Amino acid sequence: MAFADGELDKSELAETAAHLKTCQTCAREVSGMSEDDNLLREGVSNVFARHRVNERIMNQIRSNPVVEAAPVKKPFWQRILLPALAIGLILLAAIMMIPAERKYHGTVDSVSFQALNAGATVDGMTVAADRVFPLSSCCAHQLNGDFLFVARRQSPAEFRMQGIATVKFENAVPTFEEADIELDLVNGEGLQIIVNGEKVELSAGMVNFRSSPKVASVSQSISNDNAATVIESASMPATTAAVIEEPVASAAVVIDSTVDATPASASETVAAASATAGDAIEPADAVDHITNPFTEEPLGDGR
Amino acid sequence: MNKHEVSDIELVKKILTGEIEYFSELVERYEKLVFSYLLSRLNDIQEVEDIVQDTFVKAFRHLASYDCERKFAGWLVTISRNLLIDSRRKAGRNIASTDLVTDVLLSDSLKETNAHPPEIIIRRERFRQIVNMIQELSEDLRTPFLLRVVNELPYQEIAEILNLPLQTVKNRIFKARGVLREKRETYEEMS
Numbered sequence: 059m060a061f062a063d064g065e066l067d068k069s070e071l072a073e074t075a076a077h078l079k080t081c082q083t084c085a086r087e088v089s090g091m092s093e094d095d096n097l098l099r100e101g102v103s104n105v106f107a108r109h110r111v112n113e114r115i116m117n118q119i120r121s122n123p124v125v126e127a128a129p130v131k132k133p134f135w136q137r138i139l140l141p142a143l144a145i146g147l148i149l150l151a152a153i154m155m156i157p158a159e160r161k162y163h164g165t166v167d168s169v170s171f172q173a174l175n176a177g178a179t180v181d182g183m184t185v186a187a188d189r190v191f192p193l194s195s196c197c198a199h200q201l202n203g204d205f206l207f208v209a210r211r212q213s214p215a216e217f218r219m220q221g222i223a224t225v226k227f228e229n230a231v232p233t234f235e236e237a238d239i240e241l242d243l244v245n246g247e248g249l250q251i252i253v254n255g256e257k258v259e260l261s262a263g264m265v266n267f268r269s270s271p272k273v274a275s276v277s278q279s280i281s282n283d284n285a286a287t288v289i290e291s292a293s294m295p296a297t298t299a300a301v302i303e304e305p306v307a308s309a310a311v312v313i314d315s316t317v318d319a320t321p322a323s324a325s326e327t328v329a330a331a332s333a334t335a336g337d338a339i340e341p342a343d344a345v346d347h348i349t350n351p352f353t354e355e356p357l358g359d360g361r
Numbered sequence: 362m363n364k365h366e367v368s369d370i371e372l373v374k375k376i377l378t379g380e381i382e383y384f385s386e387l388v389e390r391y392e393k394l395v396f397s398y399l400l401s402r403l404n405d406i407q408e409v410e411d412i413v414q415d416t417f418v419k420a421f422r423h424l425a426s427y428d429c430e431r432k433f434a435g436w437l438v439t440i441s442r443n444l445l446i447d448s449r450r451k452a453g454r455n456i457a458s459t460d461l462v463t464d465v466l467l468s469d470s471l472k473e474t475n476a477h478p479p480e481i482i483i484r485r486e487r488f489r490q491i492v493n494m495i496q497e498l499s500e501d502l503r504t505p506f507l508l509r510v511v512n513e514l515p516y517q518e519i520a521e522i523l524n525l526p527l528q529t530v531k532n533r534i535f536k537a538r539g540v541l542r543e544k545r546e547t548y549e550e551m552s
Contacts, residue, residue, distance in 0.1 A: 090545070091538065095510045097488050098495070102511045106396050111410050112388045115417045123381050125424050168425075181378060189379065196429025197374040 127168040127192045127210070136165070165230035166209040166249070169193040171201075174218070178203025198226040198235075206244075207232065215246030217260055228252070369433040376424060388417055391434055394522075395441050397511045401495075401503045402445060412448060416441040435522040494544040498537055505530050506537035 078085045172190045173180070179202045180191060191199065193207075205219045209232060219225075221239035225232065233252040243249060243260040250259050367375075367386070375383045395416050399409045419440050420427075427436055495503060508519045516534070520527040 087542075091542075094487070094491050094541075094545075097484065098491050099511050099513070101488050101492070102397065102400065102507075103393075105400075105406070106393050109396070109406055109410050110392060111414045112385065112392055114414050115388050115392075116382075116385050118414070118418050119381060119384060119421050124422065125377065126422055127425055183378070192377065192425035194377060194425045194427065194429075196370060196427060197377055199378075 125192060127170050166211040166215075166232070167230075168210045169207060169227055169232050170210075171205045171207045171219075171225070173203055174206050175204040178205060193225065193227040193232065195227050198224050200224050209246075209249055213247050215249045215260075216244050217249060217251075218242045218244050223253075370429050373424060373427055373429070373433070376421075381421075384417075384421055387420075387433065391437050392417070394434055394508070394512050394514075395437055397507050398438055398441055398504065399445065401507045402500060404496075408448065412441060412444050415444050419444070432518070432521045434518075435524065438522050439524075490545075490548055491541075494541050494548070497544065498540060502533050502537040502540065505533045509534050 078088060170190050170192050173185050173187050176184075176187060178185060178187075179200075181200050185191075193199070200222075201219070201224075202222045203220070207217050207219060209215045209217070219234070219239050219241055221237070223234040223237035223239050225234050227233070231250065231252055235254060237253050239253070241251075241253070241258070241260060243262055248259055248261040250257060252258065367383075369387065369390075372383045372387055376387075392413060395413050396409060399412050403409050403412070416437055420437055427433070495507070498506065505519050505523060505525075508514050508522065509516070514522070516530050517527055519525075519534075520530040523530065525533075
């Protein structure tokens with residue numbers, strides 16, 4: 059049977075082929091099996107050809123090219139045990155009248171970024187300031203310019219990156235490699251990230267952090283207007299989560315960022331960053347929240 | 362670069378940076394796989410079409426969640442399976458039946474321009490027997506068997522897609538072929 063499936067190695071194949079030359083019963087069996095396989099393949103392929111939905115799929119996607127930012131499903135100990143432990147520690151600290159130390163978030167749920175200056179590039183391509191990119195675990199991006207990152211978790215954070223770096227979302231932590239950058243937390247609580255293999259804890263008021271001391275200047279393409287944007291953003295009371303939709307005709311992916319949001323803050327940030335008139339901006343709470351359905355059950359055998 | 366030379370991961374990356382038309386290439390690569398997977402679990406061809414469509418649209422929407430360590434085909438099958446479970450739950454497990462066989466038999470796939478009518482009739486009857494025999498297989502045997510025969514996937518890839526050990530896949534396909542052989546012999550004796 060493995061012979062019919064073409065799954066034998068060379069020596070087994072030769073041995074079986076030699077046997078089939080001398081054994082008519084086995085030869086008939088293999089031949090019948092192959093005929094049935096071909097008949098089945100041919101029949102199903104024909105049904106498939108008459109019931110394809112590829113055009114329907116693409117039409118639906120083109121009519122609403124929204125990719126949602128990636129939520130990270132945390133393991134049990136992070137979802138249940140860690141919060142329980144944290145609550146216990148907080149209570150203990152309160153009882154002992156000791157001010158709690160500042161907590162840095164080790165991981166975040168999802169991260170997206172957008173350019174803040176017109177000349178910024180992603181993977182070598184100049185990108186519009188109103189384009190929001192999700193940071194996914196499978197795709198590292200090479201960034202050059204001035205970018206605003208939004209890290210979502212229970213208490214979201216925004217930070218600005220200026221310079222050149224390869225960025226990815228590794229183990230739910232924003233990770234910058236080959237980085238020659240300045241980082242500036244502009245909104246939200248402290249955040250832990252990794253820069254050039256080192257853990258970096260960003261905290262409010264921490265400005266002009268440079269991962270590589272060798273380089274003295276920031277990317278020349280950063281404009282003063284954009285710097286003003288970030289300063290304004292830093293003064294905002296809460297962090298942002300925005301839905302940005304480009305015109306459908308542009309057929310570009312639109313990232314749907316959802317999580318605790320202050321709509322006014324979101325709109326202001328995006329509007330300030332955007333250089334394109336006519337973009338539709340919606341508050342995050344107008345979006346239908348969809349949970350990630352893919353990891354609920356392991357793929358089994360149907361039993 | 363020829364589109365067919367681009368890996369799934371590269372396509373995903375392009376789509377995530379806004380080039381959504383590359384998603385049609387992923388549809389082209391895996392639509393038949395998802396179709397075959399559902400075909401082995403549903404008997405209503407309209408429902409198969411709908412879930413194939415929903416599977417790819419959902420995959421697009423959640424593309425940023427795709428873990429590149431996994432096979433894209435396996436991820437699609439997982440989405441498809443979850444949608445199938447939802448669909449069955451909504452339908453109260455009352456699955457429509459027989460449409461698939463009728464549909465397949467009505468197809469003109471088995472007409473061959475060079476074949477004589479009696480041969481066509483024999484092949485159709487044979488095909489009807491095969492479909493009936495396959496539908497009598499349990500789902501855990503039917504799915505890997507169809508992925509092997511219809512999609513011509515190697516055992517290893519089937520194991521990765523179904524998230525099963527390689528040896529389990531081999532055993533199930535072996536067992537499916539054994540059951541089919543016995544059924545075929547019974548059919549032949551009856552006829």
